[in-house]
Amino acid sequence: MSFSSSLSNKSNHTERTANILRQSERVTAVIRKISQETPTVKSFVLEPKKATKNIDFLPGQWLDVFIPNVSIIGGFSITSTPRHLQLTNTLDLAVKYSTHPPAKWFHEEATLGSVVDIRVGGEFYYDAQKEKENGTRRLLFIAGGVGINPLMSMLASVIEAKEISFQNEEPENNIEKIQLLYSARTLDELLFFGRIEQLTKKNCGSLSFDCFYFLTREDPPSSQSPRINEKFLIDLLIDDHDDKDKKDIKHLKSFLCGPTQMQKDVVGWLVNGVGLSENQVALENWE
Template identity: 35%
Template structure:
């Protein structure tokens, strides 16, 4: 693969010590947490917002090998990456585009298993006027050369010996991306556990609460529903729409709720001893739901979040 001119030809990955080992490495809700302040009159760019986050040292060349219109506002890219590229479910990439000064920051919506099988990762990017997103929607084509560097402290990466947990995944809008990555990884863990006769990691359950404006903006809905149907005793979902006046397709109706995610819904899927909650969406949503979960008595160190707006 040709290395873009702004990269060193000797991109070699090596791991840095992670702030926490074992089951997860996460951003915690607490007085010492560094959150992304969105009230500033000048919105910080991706590199500023994530300056305190873990990121790999290596910057890898890559190229776009597929483009899918996921919705009217979201494009999903398939990106062929360097053989040494690696990531954990839920992490993001610094996204470097030749000729574009701003660096993009996008959570991967694929899982590590896809990378291992096909050598590709996927990003689902909503259109905005921000230069990297604008480039993806207006300029990017199959074959476009880019470069990526993995980062992020928000991921789920259990080892076979780690204790079983119940996952509660809560997403708003395109905040589904890292949580979909985690959900896909969870299904792969379930397959591995079946294939090993129960010797691999044994997850308790995973429930997804996902809210978007309308059913078209519920990204990956068919795959989410299919995963829940494949493992009905382990996976479940509640899909919410907040601004749709038209009827919902009949095959989606059993999974669709009108209105926002409720406290009652969250409470039904919280076990104070077993639940590990991942939240990703607009800051006001995350802040409100984080407070609700803590009011239930869920410990702060079991409420993990990522804010992208």
């Protein structure tokens, strides 16, 4: 995905993704569970009525959601993993409240048993085979607010695969280090905080996973800056006294999802400050 297309100012999901590939078939799904995750975000478990072979997605992709009596098509990132779909025939969404009709419907009208049509789409995703072929060994996920949604699926998928290969004593995949930078307004708006903390405790052999939280509207939980900035990224990714870290960034891939201005700032810092190529930075615009 090019930077120019992903940073579009269009706010309508259908307009913003008009030229992006999606599956041709719509599948009917039933809402099986609803949970209040944060003061402004609810999660939804959807069960496709057809077999899972009719739903195929890569971590990071989204769903077109067709809601009865709502003319606007919703667009929501899948927050669960492809393996979870295979095992349970369900997939998860996390929807932040807004007056936008699809989000408003999910928060105010959706109930257990409500039926919607869904269709997978999106070019912002984690492809394990492609990253292996590209020599990727290090992943940097950067999320702003509910931009954590597609990254949650990516992060969980990578750790899931690493844990399975380690437990089965199979050759481990190519990923050696994961770093997550997650910015939210307040502590209670850190969506998936518990799930992320559980992932840090997984036994994944040689995999290193570090998570950094940034709170922009209240005192941060540590002495670090309340906002992601260029200096933090340079200090995190490049140690001037360790030539190995400098060489290591050649094998780094960053996935970024958050507010438009945050994305523009972070891309500039990663390319101009850290020294990544544009091909090493993938981003999605959800505004």
